[in-house]
Amino acid sequence: xxxxxxxxxxxxxxxxxxxxxxxxxxxxxxxxxxxxxxxxxxxxxxxxxxxxxxxxxxxxxxxxxxxxxxxxxxxxxxxxxxxxxxxxxxxxxxxxxxxxxxxxxxxxxxxxxxxxxxxxxxxxxxxxxxxxxxxxxxxxxxxxxxxxxxxxxxxxxxxxxxxxxxxxxxxxxxxxxxxxxxxxxxxxxxxxxxxxxxxxxxxxxxxxxxxxxxxxxxxxxxxxxxxxxxxxxxxxxxxxxxxxxxxxxxxx
Amino acid sequence: xxxxxxxxxxxxxxxxxxxxxxxxxxxxxxxxxxxxxxxxxxxxxxxxxxxxxxxxxxxxxxxxxxxxxxxxxxxxxxxxxxxxxxxxxxxxxxxxxxxxxxxxxxxxxxxxxxxxxxxxxxxxxxxxxxxxxxxxxxxxxxxxxxxxxxxxxxxxxxxxxxxxxxxxxxxxxxxxxxxxxxxxxxxxxxxxxxxxxxxxxxxxxxxxxxxxxxxxxxxxxxxxxxxxxxxxxx
Amino acid sequence: xxxxxxxxxxxxxxxxxxxxxxxxxxxxxxxxxxxxxxxxxxxxxxxxxxxxxxxxxxxxxxxxxxxxxxxxxxxxxxxxxxxxxxxxxxxxxxxxxxxxxxxxxxxxxxxxxxxxxxxxxxxxxxxxxxxxxxxxxxxxxxxxxxxxxxxxxxxxxxxxxxxxxxxxxxxxxxxxxxxxxxxxxxxxxxxxxxxxxxxxxxxxxxxxxxxxxxxxxxxxxxxxxxxxxxxxxxxxxxxxxxxxxxxxxxx
Numbered sequence: 001x002x003x004x005x006x007x008x009x010x011x012x013x014x015x016x017x018x019x020x021x022x023x024x025x026x027x028x029x030x031x032x033x034x035x036x037x038x039x040x041x042x043x044x045x046x047x048x049x050x051x052x053x054x055x056x057x058x059x060x061x062x063x064x065x066x067x068x069x070x071x072x073x074x075x076x077x078x079x080x081x082x083x084x085x086x087x088x089x090x091x092x093x094x095x096x097x098x099x100x101x102x103x104x105x106x107x108x109x110x111x112x113x114x115x116x117x118x119x120x121x122x123x124x125x126x127x128x129x130x131x132x133x134x135x136x137x138x139x140x141x142x143x144x145x146x147x148x149x150x151x152x153x154x155x156x157x158x159x160x161x162x163x164x165x166x167x168x169x170x171x172x173x174x175x176x177x178x179x180x181x182x183x184x185x186x187x188x189x190x191x192x193x194x195x196x197x198x199x200x201x202x203x204x205x206x207x208x209x210x211x212x213x214x215x216x217x218x219x220x221x222x223x224x225x226x227x228x229x230x231x232x233x234x235x236x237x238x239x240x241x242x243x244x245x246x247x248x249x250x251x252x
Numbered sequence: 253x254x255x256x257x258x259x260x261x262x263x264x265x266x267x268x269x270x271x272x273x274x275x276x277x278x279x280x281x282x283x284x285x286x287x288x289x290x291x292x293x294x295x296x297x298x299x300x301x302x303x304x305x306x307x308x309x310x311x312x313x314x315x316x317x318x319x320x321x322x323x324x325x326x327x328x329x330x331x332x333x334x335x336x337x338x339x340x341x342x343x344x345x346x347x348x349x350x351x352x353x354x355x356x357x358x359x360x361x362x363x364x365x366x367x368x369x370x371x372x373x374x375x376x377x378x379x380x381x382x383x384x385x386x387x388x389x390x391x392x393x394x395x396x397x398x399x400x401x402x403x404x405x406x407x408x409x410x411x412x413x414x415x416x417x418x419x420x421x422x423x424x425x426x427x428x429x430x431x432x433x434x435x436x437x438x439x440x441x442x443x444x445x446x447x448x449x450x451x452x453x454x455x456x457x458x459x460x461x462x463x464x465x466x467x468x469x470x471x472x473x474x475x476x477x478x479x480x481x482x483x484x485x486x
Numbered sequence: 487x488x489x490x491x492x493x494x495x496x497x498x499x500x501x502x503x504x505x506x507x508x509x510x511x512x513x514x515x516x517x518x519x520x521x522x523x524x525x526x527x528x529x530x531x532x533x534x535x536x537x538x539x540x541x542x543x544x545x546x547x548x549x550x551x552x553x554x555x556x557x558x559x560x561x562x563x564x565x566x567x568x569x570x571x572x573x574x575x576x577x578x579x580x581x582x583x584x585x586x587x588x589x590x591x592x593x594x595x596x597x598x599x600x601x602x603x604x605x606x607x608x609x610x611x612x613x614x615x616x617x618x619x620x621x622x623x624x625x626x627x628x629x630x631x632x633x634x635x636x637x638x639x640x641x642x643x644x645x646x647x648x649x650x651x652x653x654x655x656x657x658x659x660x661x662x663x664x665x666x667x668x669x670x671x672x673x674x675x676x677x678x679x680x681x682x683x684x685x686x687x688x689x690x691x692x693x694x695x696x697x698x699x700x701x702x703x704x705x706x707x708x709x710x711x712x713x714x715x716x717x718x719x720x721x722x723x724x725x726x727x728x729x730x731x732x733x734x735x736x737x
Binding site for chain 1: 316317319320321322323324325326328329332333334336337419423424425426427429430437440441444450451454457458461462465466
Binding site: 386408 | 541564565568570572574576578580582583584585595596599600601641644645
């Protein structure tokens with residue numbers, strides 16, 4: 001089919017643009033920018049999310065309520081609106097103009113942190129209660145117990161969900177298009193504006209590109225989830241009472 | 253810039269009208285795509301139950317595509333890509349008749365159908381096998397058993413997940429602004445660019461969206477409470 | 487001893503395998519109209535499998551099963567099989583009431599949707615049946631609000647609503663707490679006294695002794711002994727039956 005031929009031609013002529021944007025003649029873009037944005041976004045969101053999870057489980061209302069408010073906000077309004085907010089507030093807070101990439105990064109860091117905090121909170125609450133009791137009985141303080149006993153296990157068990165959230169992040173980077181962040185969707189838009197007569201092929205390439213990236217990562221998350229579930233049943237078998245005295249595979 | 257002044261926006265009838273239209277458009281896109289998504293999702297589930305490997309693979313491929321390709325890209329693929337394949341007369345007719353909203357509803361609806369179909373499938377899997385046997389033992393046909401016994405339970409099982417995805421769909425209506433639909437987020441941005449009062453404009457938008465999602469989630473919680481008394485005692 | 491005229495359920499050389507494992511071996515027996523048969527035996531003997539072949543919840547590999555003269559496992563349209571199933575009353579060990587419907591609605595559903603009965607008539611029949619099993623007061627309750635014994639009684643009413651000529655019971659009291667067993671057995675006794683043809687898989691030997699016309703003892707997929715209860719419990723012939731009964735006594 002000639003459409004397939006056109007697609008191959010477009011990819012052949014524009015693969016560099018799709019891959020890295022206009023670099024080095026401009027900011028980094030394309031798939032590279034998408035992936036870097038996603039990785040950095042999750043990397044920043046992760047510690048923030050863990051802190052928020054701990055705060056949401058704390059006995060002090062002053063810690064719990066702001067976190068719940070933030071989570072409710074992040075989940076209650078469209079991501080697009082959050083981007084608009086950050087785009088407006090960030091330059092005010094910092095004092096000078098901020099490139100779109102940074103705006104998107106900050107937005108993603110906050111947005112993903114809200115979801116990661118719920119994932120981690122779920123992971124912590126899914127652990128048997130005896131873990132915390134055992135850690136406190138050994139003399140660990142609350143934070144120490146979290147650091148050495150609870151979090152290592154909860155985070156390990158949450159890896160598939162967090163990977164899934166990473167895939168969501170990649171999909172969410174596309175919204176940067178609205179504020180002209182040079183990522184993959186923006187690159188495709190540029191190609192389309194140049195070619196003008198082949199929108200179907202251009203956007204088909206865009207869809208296929210995202211499909212390949214996200215599907216591979218989702219598959220990877222599935223493989224990891226099965227590995228972890230298999231490991232978990234072994235942990236459950238070894239759950240004889242004194243086992244907390246010996247370090248187990250998932251612990252620090 | 254002058255201080256916080258919400259009335260600069262709310263007091264002007266023109267902006268109020270824009271806001272109301274924006275909310276109306278958002279709700280229109282939301283309801284249109286939800287209905288499409290629910291009916292298509294149920295259809296996908298039905299097709300999946302056919303004893304055909306092609307049917308199963310087809311539905312699985314559909315779901316995989318719509319879950320791995322970003323929603324914005326799907327919207328653009330429909331509006332820019334597929335629209336260009338239509339004969340020119342149709343394209344012109346569509347352009348005159350609010351085609352953006354139609355494409356938005358189609359794209360969002362098709363995307364959500366994948367999620368709803370999976371939710372219903374999980375809900376169906378959670379129904380104990382004994383229910384199926386009891387229905388057949390009483391003489392119900394396959395469709396009778398589905399209609400009166402299994403699907404009512406499947407839908408109740410799936411309602412938390414469906415509620416979550418419904419709220420997502422509502423928020424995703426904002427993506428339609430990328431193809432020119434004058435929904436709420438688009439209107440907010442318009443107002444901001446005209447009044448330069450970003451804070452007030454975004455605050456209004458935030459409040460309206462929060463109110464709507466709160467309503468949806470409250471409805472979901474009410475549904476959950478109603479369903480809970482039907483679950484078997486522990 | 488009840489008068490039995492003609493055969494209600496007939497097994498003719500029934501064989502069933504799970505892969506290479508025999509589940510039912512050359513089963514040939516008969517349940518007469520109005521007869522009450524109790525099927526017992528050690529676990530894994532095939533009793534549940536046997537009773538589930540009667541309404542074709544399980545398939546068979548050779549032989550025939552006749553219900554009221556109809557060959558249950560013959561090739562037939564799904565509409566014919568559904569109609570036949572509606573005429574075979576089946577009560578499950580795990581009750582399997584429909585949790586989204588009230589007790590009354592559970593009993594009303596199938597006469598309306600399978601037999602095409604009008605709502606008012608179905609409701610009347612359902613109310614009468616719930617009264618018969620002693621649960622009129624709980625007719626608007628949902629299964630989640632009923633005890634196990636109450637749920638099983640509703641399940642019996644639900645099966646009776648289709649006006650079956652025979653009722654099959656697959657370990658109806660095994661999932662119940664001991665104090666609720668009696669209420670279900672009482673309903674079953676009532677049915678037997680009213681002349682219902684019944685085939686029960688059960689461990690309740692008291693029930694078998696009092697109500698059954700015959701006891702079938704199964705072992706490894708075969709019916710190895712059949713006898714009236716006083717003969718079976720008093721003078722078991724087959725060595726496996728003897729061992730089974732002695733193990734029961736020492737419990």
